[in-house]
Amino acid sequence: MKLILSDHPLPLPDLGPEVRFVDLSALRIAPCTGCFGCWTRTPGRCVIRDDATAVYPLIARSEAVFYISRLCYGGYDTPMKTMLERAIPVQQAFIRLLHGETHHVQRSVAMKQATILGYGDISPAEQEIFRRLVGRNAANMNFAGYRVLFAREADLEQTVQREVTAWLAS
Numbered sequence: 001m002k003l004i005l006s007d008h009p010l011p012l013p014d015l016g017p018e019v020r021f022v023d024l025s026a027l028r029i030a031p032c033t034g035c036f037g038c039w040t041r042t043p044g045r046c047v048i049r050d051d052a053t054a055v056y057p058l059i060a061r062s063e064a065v066f067y068i069s070r071l072c073y074g075g076y077d078t079p080m081k082t083m084l085e086r087a088i089p090v091q092q093a094f095i096r097l098l099h100g101e102t103h104h105v106q107r108s109v110a111m112k113q114a115t116i117l118g119y120g121d122i123s124p125a126e127q128e129i130f131r132r133l134v135g136r137n138a139a140n141m142n143f144a145g146y147r148v149l150f151a152r153e154a155d156l157e158q159t160v161q162r163e164v165t166a167w168l169a170s
Contacts, residue, residue: 002167003058006068007079008119010160019168020058024079027051031082038089044107046089056087060109066167068160070153071118074129084137091140103139114138114146115163119156 004012004021012021029052037047046053059065069080076084091104116134118127127150134148151159 001058001062002064002066003062004066004068004164005055005059005080005083006160007070007077008068008156010068010157012160012164013168015164015168020062022055022058024055024083027055029055029079029082029086032085032088036093039093043092044089046086048086052083052086055083056090059087060090060107062112063110064113064115064167066115066117066163068117068119068156070120071122071126071130071150072120074126075133076118084141098139101139106142109142111142111144114141114143115149115167116146117149117151117159117163119151119153119159121152122150 002019004015004019005024006022007024009023009025010021015021028050030048030050033048035047038045041047046056067080070077072078075081090107090109092107094105095102096105097103118130122130131148134146137143138146149159149163
């Protein structure tokens with residue numbers, strides 16, 4: 001399965017049965033409270049009952065992800081950041097060593113290819129910060145490989161259409 005996760009509604013072509021599109025701006029997703037209930041009380045399931053509980057299993061199962069987020073101070077904007085933080089149930093509390101660093105053990109998470117598109121009025125410094133952020137996240141998110149792209153907001157839909165067309169052809 002392929003997953004497109006966006007903080008912005010997008011007019012996309014027919015994606016077919018193997019691709020899911022999730023518009024985070026249309027969902028009710030509360031911030032993570034840091035209670036670790038997803039590790040202790042209900043392992044693998046967030047204790048907060050909202051729309052995030054339907055999204056993080058899609059992230060875990062996907063073999064390819066395309067994240068689309070406005071950038072804010074070199075990082076994901078609130079809708080995407082909130083969703084990614086709420087996806088912590090796909091990890092276990094246990095720690096593993098990966099390339100000399102500690103990372104959480106994944107809970108049945110598919111290795112995935114990722115395309116991350118940051119959009120907005122982004123300075124070169126913010127782009128570099130975001131590239132580093134995605135690189136650090138890649139180990140925790142089980143990315144086998146990833147690409148980071150940038151677009152101005154005025155070019156967002158055109159950039160997404162181009163990437164989705166290429167994605168569907170692969």
